[in-house]
Amino acid sequence: MCNENEQDLILASQSGDLAALDALVRRHQGRVYGFAMRMCRNVEDAKDILQETFLGMVRSIREFRQESKFTTWLYRIASNACLKKHRRGVFDPTPEQELSLDALMPRPDSDGRRPEIADWSEDAERALLNGELTGRMEAAIDKLPREYKIVLLLRDVEGFSAEETAEMLKLSVPAVKSRLHRARVFVRKELADYFQEKQAERA
């Protein structure tokens, strides 16, 4: 059943085939769990989100009309579950807050000289294999206010398009792009600090 085409699994699930429904859940459960874990950073809350997402899927699979991709539809349920949990205040490491581009933009020094921006993109490639960088990245993403974090996770970690993300979060595409840019600039700054520290250690 697991090797079946997703379309067939969806149609069979909609007709009440429990084995197909089970295969559909198993196919997506790991990815949804990863997304929930990154949103809330705690196994109990991630478990609740996972359960709420797939209960929602099972309850409403017959209503899925294939007007959007199945994963987009499923992640809409998962995103709602995450945001609902945030609103309830069950986990809330990052209160709502605006990320200002002006505050994130590198500034000239007091003499008006252009800021020094190091190019660490090649170091990043090498450091990717290093668990420390992964930890720094996860920590940086964690610091993002939730409405920026969810957009960065959906776009850059999960790989959904701006249009799909907008559909899931009921936002406009420009709003998704604006939040993504601010979130990336924020995480980039954290990584820049990391590479600066590494360079200082080497010096």
Added chain:
Amino acid sequence: MRGNTGAEPQGKDVPVNCRELFERLSEFVDGELSQEICEEIRKHMEGCDPCVNFAKTLKSTADLCRRLPSQTMPPEVAGELHMLLSKHLRQSR
């Protein structure tokens, strides 16, 4: 990188449109801008190393996000999920 936001001190040799470019760099690295705007950005970057390096490292940030290792779901979490779903399906028959 400094723009024309007015409140900032005016420095020497600072391009006036760094701020405007800064706002659109994600769209630029994602290839979402028109050819005309991309050309304008490239022209600006020919004389602006900070913008070049910022764009490179911003792209690198997005690439690193895409390559973060996946999270492993504990088997007991999967087990509980399937028990819950089975119970729900039995009750809804």
